[in-house]
Amino acid sequence: MNSVDASEHYDLGTTDLAPSLLTIVFDTNPHAWAALNQSLPLSNAVANLLVFINAHLACNYANEVAVVASHSQKAAWLYPSQHETPSTTTADRDGDVAMNGSAPAQTNKYRPFRIVEEQVTKNLKDLMDSTSSGDLRGNTSTMLAGALTLALSHINRRTIAWAEEHGGADLEDAAAEGGGSGGGTGSGAGRHSAANEDERLQSRILIVSVSGSSDSAHQYIPVMNGIFACQRLQIPIDVCKISGDAVFLQQACDATKGVYMALSEPRGLLQYLMMAFLPDQRSRRHLVLPTRVDVDFRAACFCHRRVVDVGYVCSICLSIFCEPPPNNECLTCGTSLDIGDFGGKPALIPRKRKKKKRVNGTSAAGTPMSTPTPGP
Amino acid sequence: MADSDEEYVGDVTEDEDDLQVSRNDRTRSGKRKQRGAAEWELSRTWETLVEGADGTISSTVEGLLEAGKRKRLLKDTTPLQRGIIRHLILILDLSQSMSEKDLRPTRYLLSLRYAQEFVREFFEQNPISQLGVLGLRDGLAFRVSDMSGNPTEHITSIQNLRPQDPKGLPSLQNGLEMARGALFHTPSHGTREVLVIFGSLLSSDPGDIHQTINTLVTDKVRVRIVGLAAQVAICRELCTRTNGGDETAYGVALNEQHFRELMMEVTTPPAAYSEKRTASSLLMMGFPSRTVEADPSLCACHSKPSRGGYLCSRCGSKVCSLPAECPSCGLTLILSTHLARSYHHLFPLINWVEVPWNRASISSACFACGLHFPPVPPEDQWHTAENHAKGMSASSRYECTACGNHFCIDCDLFAHEVVHNCPGCQSKSMRVPGNAAITSDGMDTTA
Numbered sequence: 001m002n003s004v005d006a007s008e009h010y011d012l013g014t015t016d017l018a019p020s021l022l023t024i025v026f027d028t029n030p031h032a033w034a035a036l037n038q039s040l041p042l043s044n045a046v047a048n049l050l051v052f053i054n055a056h057l058a059c060n061y062a063n064e065v066a067v068v069a070s071h072s073q074k075a076a077w078l079y080p081s082q083h084e085t086p087s088t089t090t091a092d093r094d095g096d097v098a099m100n101g102s103a104p105a106q107t108n109k110y111r112p113f114r115i116v117e118e119q120v121t122k123n124l125k126d127l128m129d130s131t132s133s134g135d136l137r138g139n140t141s142t143m144l145a146g147a148l149t150l151a152l153s154h155i156n157r158r159t160i161a162w163a164e165e166h167g168g169a170d171l172e173d174a175a176a177e178g179g180g181s182g183g184g185t186g187s188g189a190g191r192h193s194a195a196n197e198d199e200r201l202q203s204r205i206l207i208v209s210v211s212g213s214s215d216s217a218h219q220y221i222p223v224m225n226g227i228f229a230c231q232r233l234q235i236p237i238d239v240c241k242i243s244g245d246a247v248f249l250q251q252a253c254d255a256t257k258g259v260y261m262a263l264s265e266p267r268g269l270l271q272y273l274m275m276a277f278l279p280d281q282r283s284r285r286h287l288v289l290p291t292r293v294d295v296d297f298r299a300a301c302f303c304h305r306r307v308v309d310v311g312y313v314c315s316i317c318l319s320i321f322c323e324p325p326p327n328n329e330c331l332t333c334g335t336s337l338d339i340g341d342f343g344g345k346p347a348l349i350p351r352k353r354k355k356k357k358r359v360n361g362t363s364a365a366g367t368p369m370s371t372p373t374p375g376p
Numbered sequence: 377m378a379d380s381d382e383e384y385v386g387d388v389t390e391d392e393d394d395l396q397v398s399r400n401d402r403t404r405s406g407k408r409k410q411r412g413a414a415e416w417e418l419s420r421t422w423e424t425l426v427e428g429a430d431g432t433i434s435s436t437v438e439g440l441l442e443a444g445k446r447k448r449l450l451k452d453t454t455p456l457q458r459g460i461i462r463h464l465i466l467i468l469d470l471s472q473s474m475s476e477k478d479l480r481p482t483r484y485l486l487s488l489r490y491a492q493e494f495v496r497e498f499f500e501q502n503p504i505s506q507l508g509v510l511g512l513r514d515g516l517a518f519r520v521s522d523m524s525g526n527p528t529e530h531i532t533s534i535q536n537l538r539p540q541d542p543k544g545l546p547s548l549q550n551g552l553e554m555a556r557g558a559l560f561h562t563p564s565h566g567t568r569e570v571l572v573i574f575g576s577l578l579s580s581d582p583g584d585i586h587q588t589i590n591t592l593v594t595d596k597v598r599v600r601i602v603g604l605a606a607q608v609a610i611c612r613e614l615c616t617r618t619n620g621g622d623e624t625a626y627g628v629a630l631n632e633q634h635f636r637e638l639m640m641e642v643t644t645p646p647a648a649y650s651e652k653r654t655a656s657s658l659l660m661m662g663f664p665s666r667t668v669e670a671d672p673s674l675c676a677c678h679s680k681p682s683r684g685g686y687l688c689s690r691c692g693s694k695v696c697s698l699p700a701e702c703p704s705c706g707l708t709l710i711l712s713t714h715l716a717r718s719y720h721h722l723f724p725l726i727n728w729v730e731v732p733w734n735r736a737s738i739s740s741a742c743f744a745c746g747l748h749f750p751p752v753p754p755e756d757q758w759h760t761a762e763n764h765a766k767g768m769s770a771s772s773r774y775e776c777t778a779c780g781n782h783f784c785i786d787c788d789l790f791a792h793e794v795v796h797n798c799p800g801c802q803s804k805s806m807r808v809p810g811n812a813a814i815t816s817d818g819m820d821t822t823a
Contacts, residue, residue: 006672018435035545067664073804074803074804075802075803076803077746079744097473110776115377129718141558143802143803143804145435145797145801145802146799146801146802146804147803149791149795149797149798149799150742150744150799150803151583152790153745153787153790153791153796153799154744154746154788156745156787156790156794157744157745157746157747157786157787158597160786178490219802220716221605221716221719221723222797222802224713224716224719225795225797226795227713227716227796228716229719229794229795229796230718231528232528232794233794234528251712253712254713270678292566293666293667294665294666294668294683295662295665295666296665297663297665297666297686297711297712297713298665298712299663299715299716307665308692309662309664309665309689310660310662310663310689310707311660311661311662311663312658312659312660313658313659314658314659314663314770315460315657315659317718317721317722318504318660318715318718318719318722319504319722320712320715324658325658328658329659329791332722333722337657338657338658339657339658346523350583356650358384
């Protein structure tokens, strides 16, 4: 930027650090937020989140953000709006005059901040309005797997688009890495392996979670699929746990080397976000991160969606069952299984009887030990 | 530029064919018979180019690119026994003989590339197994990556070898001794295997390799070798002796594809290794959680003091690493994440179908990423786009038949190859279809 040399233009791609894309999966489960209302109302949480997003956008002019809501009956985009272009809808409804008139205080706001704020609040409001009481009845879970998949699709799209803008080499790389056997561009994958760490669009996912995980046990497989995709693409999943327990999210952080924090004081949400979750991957190399040493590695069984720590595993397909399946047939692959002698008593080593004394005794009776006799 | 594009397509085609052949014979009778394994080197990619109506080939090239993206592996649902814990050390020859160019681009680059694919495939097939990588260079053996169950680590460290150059002479003995050391502590219920990629015709050893072979036989380490040059007597002896007289463990690659086949053969879980339990059984397994204590305590497996560890879910004894068998109650302890790695084979994502123009108007953008689709043209132009490559949707839309949402080609590819989730199905409140997902492979109109 400072130099007026024309050659600067060519170096820009390599010297410029890649911006980072922060994708926030925001758990908007109404049941959990209702329970939290005393300490942290949803409106405060959204306000805190917006400040955090602004901080992220302020770090680098090219930083990007995306917000997905993981609601109780569906997962939806909060920012960017996916289906209708936001500018046209507001223009249709409000027009220029209305925009100026409605928000005079907003005119001095940095434009990216304002766009994010408007869209997030509007879409969140729409989402809440579209939630009927019927949706909430008997449904206390959250669509975490869907939100994670949407977030990953967006990251994939942005990574491809960014790589296309900044030279196609990285695209090949990403394809080879992501596609596995599909994108067999072997030489392309290796050439940039050393450099791509800094050149690629840096993506990370932050999950702001309030729901308990026992409700989402039926999403075990899709969630794990999402986690493995992140692991493969080297996208860290950070988890900011405001309430509830999160079995699978702990595994997500552990597998993708993300930050896991369970808030002891939900009112300090903004503080936690700013301190622990703002640094991107490059900065994190120089920081001592809040590490989680205890990780809950329990799995969900396939038959009753229970979270188990001891299960029966089909040796063919590795499905997990919480009890031996009916007819001893694997519910997934249909193989008839031999049930081992489980539930039997563990093999205990019989305690050795101490025969030493008797042996000593008999030997003492038979051949008495020679006692040292004092020499003359 | 056009040249490299074509090469890229050809490349993908070969790979896909190879994988399919090695995985499943059933796919040989598939629709792509004309590009079967025998003809792979005679595929003339330029002949498939047809001039479009406007006199350029750009549309065909784009079509080929997209069709190439769209082609994907048939889902592998053959019941393989994945519940076998294997311990395998992959030894890569990184000596000067690997810079030969008889395998393209060089033996070195090709074997590194295949090694990465091997790692990925190995963990797909053997999710609860462990792998380590060693390299042979300058008469020394060095550790490329430690024994672990995380494929990403191995692949990154193999990738880091790329800028380096192969040099010096290899020492088979040093490599085997180091592999033996790495496998020495592995529990007895798993297998101990070594796979050597050996490009040289000699081994410069510090001692008597026959003694090393004897110790390998005693330690029940099985060695398999893929040679790249010619058959070497000591390799043959090594494989024969460590495999109980079986000579098939030593193979010499004839060409690139054969090399790949020989390597990928090893990823298939060995069938005959489990002698005690029958082919299919229900195993009781524990999924212990990791704990860290304030004060060090002795672990049950090595009696070494440590603070971190995994507590057996049944009896509470502490073991240092997973997978393991609980030393006190005998329960198999594994990480549930290892098991979960293979679940996308069990519940594969159904293939999405192409959307013809007459149904394309219901969507304007990709459901997952928001990419805008090309607008629907007037009805009289619909059929002109029909001569596109097979497997490609004329309207650039792909539909998940379960949720009815439309997706772009990149999201289709990403969903099927990386995430294995449908963004549409997961975003709506409907339960995972479970068993129904297995049989719904019938919509494979594209492969």
